[in-house]
Amino acid sequence: MSNAVYLIFGATGDLARRKLFPAFYALYRERKLGDRFAVIGLARRPRTNEQFREDLYESIQEFARYNVTKDEQWSSFAEHFEYMSLDINNIEGFRQLSELTGTLDAKFEIGGNRLYYLALAPELFGSVSHNLQAGGMLEAGGWHRLVIEKPFGYDLPSAEKLNAEIRQVFDESDIYRIDHYLGKEMVQNINVVRFANAFFEPLWNHKYISNIQITLSETVGVEDRGGYYDRSGALRDMGQNHMLQMLAVMAMEPPSRMHPEDIRDEKVKVFRSLRGFQSAAEVRANTVRGQYISGTMKGKPVPGYREEESVNPESTTETYFAARVFVDNFRWAGVPFYIRTGKRLPVKTTEVVVEFKNVPNNVYLSRKHKLEPNLLVFRVNPMEGIYFKMNAKQPGSEGAIIPVAMDFCQSCQVGLNTPEAYERLLYDAARGDSTYFTRWDEVALAWKYVDKIASAWGERTEDLHLYGAGTWGPERGSQLLAEDGFRWWPVNGQDEGEVAWEFTQV
Structure with missing residues (x-):
């Protein structure tokens, strides 16, 4: 897994808590995520690094595949996580974020790679993309990738508008639209x-x-x-x-x-x-x-x-x-x-x-x-x-x-x-x-x-x-x-008539 600074927009939300933070911990435990990485949690809510890491621990304890205890391994993992309160409409805030990102990049010898994960409402994707550019976030060497969640628009016209806004900042090859299925x-x-x-x-x-x-x-x-x-x-x-x-x-x-x-x-x-x-x-x-x-x-x-x-x-x-x-x-x-x-x-x-x-x-x-x-x-x-x-x-x-x-x-x-x-x-x-x-x-x-x-x-x-x-x-x-001579087959042994199949397992 490449060295990178991962910037999680919407870090206090349900998706980050249930899915993203447990995913980082599992990757770390399996050594797919080395030691040259940093994660910056971003949201409007005020939070200290200590509070953020406590939230991180509770999230992993509840939702991760691996058991976690507060030991030396946890401390080594948690030190890679920092929090910053950010108003996504404030360009100055993005400039401060750029400074923090650069500091963490140097600390963990990352090399300029950035992954921006927007766990936000779709209507914010375009403005955040432009503010990343205006705030100097895209000037560092290395790759810059944008990960965005569904829904991508409400219909084709809104999706086209949203895509046009993002493409003014990111190339299609750097846009990763998630369908978690x-x-x-x-x-x-x-x-x-x-x-x-x-x-x-x-x-x-x-x-x-x-x-x-x-x-x-x-x-x-x-x-x-x-x-x-x-x-x-x-x-x-x-x-x-x-x-x-x-x-x-x-x-x-x-x-x-x-x-x-x-x-x-x-x-x-x-x-x-x-x-x-x-x-x-x-x-x-x-x-x-x-x-x-x-x-x-x-x-x-x-x-x-x-x-x-x-x-x-x-x-x-x-x-x-x-x-x-x-x-x-x-x-x-x-x-x-x-x-x-x-x-x-x-x-x-x-x-x-x-x-x-x-x-x-x-x-x-x-x-x-x-x-x-x-x-x-x-x-x-x-x-x-x-x-x-x-x-x-x-x-x-x-x-x-x-x-x-x-x-x-x-x-x-x-x-x-x-x-x-x-x-x-x-x-x-x-x-x-x-x-x-x-x-x-x-x-x-x-x-x-x-x-x-x-x-x-x-x-x-x-x-x-x-x-x-x-x-x-x-x-x-x-x-x-x-109408076509078919019927829905049972789902997990239960169909619309509550009839279960009797199977011989081999």
Whole structure:
């Protein structure tokens, strides 16, 4: 990992506390982060270095993968962290920050490298970028990289404006747009399974796959994000980034080289091949927008979305989004990709299900048996793993056929302490590896696709489908698949009819 000064804007916020500081500690414990680094926490709130380091310790103690105690190792780690109160609209403050950065650079022999992490509201990205330049922060030798969180804009015009502001200061090659799902172990494992196994890639096309299902479900409501979420909704908060990015990983062609730009080029080709919507009627036929009402979660009553704090009591913002998506190229012609995401669903999970075409009817075993299709499932979160479902003879029976699964549970392995997504992404950004960050053309094409949906939804608020908290969303979400002769496969062994599979683990 390169030597650098890491400047964390929004250092007193929830993201820094839950993800970034624990990530720094894990990288340090694994010796991926050496001794030639410094971290400057930046926020408006007054804080001494001692108070900041105490906050740092509490954050790591609560959220890090490694246990921490206040010993010599902790002292060596904590001395690299300093805090500065900063008004991001004050140029003089940035000049003082430049002096502090230079001091720490000299102290730890860093060599001028800077990584600016903006854990801030998107509308501040442009002004902070310009003030970094005006305050002399970009004049030091070494590289300068900007890491920014989603959402990147609210729609395509706002994203274009935001990108133009940032590009006046930073080159595209120095901008690292985080989609933390791309840092997850099993999302990165998808391409390994595809491209490192000779028996999968020949089957990875419309001749053998009937459909692909991507589910990202949450059990929580909007919590303390009601004000933000009511302006965003599931489509913009999850659909435009996480859902479409996972779809692109599943659908992309093998890159010609293991180079970040070649890999991202292939994802862009997928986005360019997405079948657009020509009318509002097409949008309504292929998408579902839902909003949860009061219901029961784990035996306890929970309020409806419109009853949540900071939410408009008459809000039509969607908390559930599902869509039937087509990638119009030779590999995927005619294969539907079904995506869904929602809040207050029964199970918290992220899964990708590849359903293969079934054997022909009335041929050999299918004459007497109702054979289930083969499934390849990537479990991304919270349990990580892969399983393959196939048909086999039931032991001891007179020819009965049952579905069995070969199940690889990565999370079950003894001693495995899987790195968090932010650890990988911080590590990659410091090394200059942009593979798992989103490029501007990816962002723009995703917004172009999503904006058509949002525009059509805005014309007819009566298309909002209500669903009870604790259910799998509106009935229309199931009808979307039923129209094509499919159904949502169980998530973590639980489907909409509460029917669990009986699997034999191998």
